[in-house]
Amino acid sequence: MSALQRPVVIGTRDSALALWQTHWVLERLKELYPEQSFEVKHIKTKGDKILDVALAKIGDKGLFTKELEVAMLNGEIDMAVHSMKDLPTVLPEGCTIGAICVREDCRDILISRDGGGLEDLPQVAKVGTASLRRKAQLWKVRPDLQLVDIRGNLQTRMRKMEEQNLDGLILAAAGVKRLGWAEKITEYIPVDMCLPAVGQGSVGIEIREGDEEIGRLVGALNHAESAVCVRAERALLRTLEGGCQVPIGSLGRLCGDKLIVDGVVASLDGKNICRDQVEGDPADPEEAGVRLAEKLLQQGAREILIQVRQETDL
Numbered sequence: 001m002s003a004l005q006r007p008v009v010i011g012t013r014d015s016a017l018a019l020w021q022t023h024w025v026l027e028r029l030k031e032l033y034p035e036q037s038f039e040v041k042h043i044k045t046k047g048d049k050i051l052d053v054a055l056a057k058i059g060d061k062g063l064f065t066k067e068l069e070v071a072m073l074n075g076e077i078d079m080a081v082h083s084m085k086d087l088p089t090v091l092p093e094g095c096t097i098g099a100i101c102v103r104e105d106c107r108d109i110l111i112s113r114d115g116g117g118l119e120d121l122p123q124v125a126k127v128g129t130a131s132l133r134r135k136a137q138l139w140k141v142r143p144d145l146q147l148v149d150i151r152g153n154l155q156t157r158m159r160k161m162e163e164q165n166l167d168g169l170i171l172a173a174a175g176v177k178r179l180g181w182a183e184k185i186t187e188y189i190p191v192d193m194c195l196p197a198v199g200q201g202s203v204g205i206e207i208r209e210g211d212e213e214i215g216r217l218v219g220a221l222n223h224a225e226s227a228v229c230v231r232a233e234r235a236l237l238r239t240l241e242g243g244c245q246v247p248i249g250s251l252g253r254l255c256g257d258k259l260i261v262d263g264v265v266a267s268l269d270g271k272n273i274c275r276d277q278v279e280g281d282p283a284d285p286e287e288a289g290v291r292l293a294e295k296l297l298q299q300g301a302r303e304i305l306i307q308v309r310q311e312t313d314l
């Protein structure tokens with residue numbers, strides 16, 4: 001591919017994790033297109049500015065992505081690098097996903113003060129997580145835990161764990177590993193116990209719809225297997241109309257020539273949990289995601305979601 005006669009501008013949030021992910025994308029692009037010049041532009045999002053309110057209460061879709069999309073549609077940047085899990089399932093008009101990159105470990109992890117796993121935490125231990133999805137699923141196995149809201153970027157959360165005297169912290173493995181803190185992980189939480197967030201562990205590149213040059217450039221970073229799994233998960237979430245404020249988890253996996261998709265919808269207290277699995281065709285991941293969502297809705301997820309929306313007042 002011939003180089004564009006101008007630098008290609010990559011937009012990113014400025015958290016340490018976002019920068020790590022953006023530099024990973026930048027390095028891959030430079031390897032692929034040594035003749036092309038690139039620039040990185042940092043953009044603050046609403047989610048980076050409002051740090052003292054629980055995400056479930058802000059409840060705003062695109063909290064970590066909107067300012068980047070505006071900059072992209074204005075032509076200030078050519079692409080935006082996101083954690084797929086922060087990217088809403090419906091994108092603004094004019095925006096599209098150019099690539100879903102190879103997925104890191106998709107699991108949630110525990111960092112505990114005493115170095116043990118979930119089972120070793122003392123009764124009524126205080127554990128930090130802001131995610132309703134994690135709370136609901138963990139309460140099912142450890143109803144005694146005090147799960148306290150904790151927000152901010154990864155460094156902030158680690159600091160708050162000390163300051164607030166928490167016994168543990170639940171985070172996504174991908175972010176912790178990317179920041180080089182893998183040795184702090186005291187347990188990988190099995191996905192059978194806690195299904196990850198839709199898209200967790202995968203980095204996505206959003207581009208302008210119809211921008212063929214940029215589309216070709218970033219298309220090379222698409223990882224077919226990861227993309228199939230994440231597309232199925234996103235179809236499930238879109239069908240359930242859940243945002244980060246609703247306890248929904250999902251994981252797509254390729255097993256031979258089959259796509260296996262798991263999904264969960266939970267009440268806020270974790271007492272009512274609806275979880276199931278479907279098998280689908282990797283050639284049509286959306287069909288599998290939608291079918292699983294409909295199956296869950298029939299099995300009680302509809303009532304759970306109505307109740308969650310009332311309780312979170314959104």
Ligand SMILES: NCc1[nH]cc(CCC(=O)O)c1CC(=O)O
Binds near residue numbers: 201
């Ligand atoms: N909600 C914040 C967020 N967005 C993406 C990640 C981790 C990296 C990933 O899932 O790709 C995190 C931190 C966390 O949940 O611990």
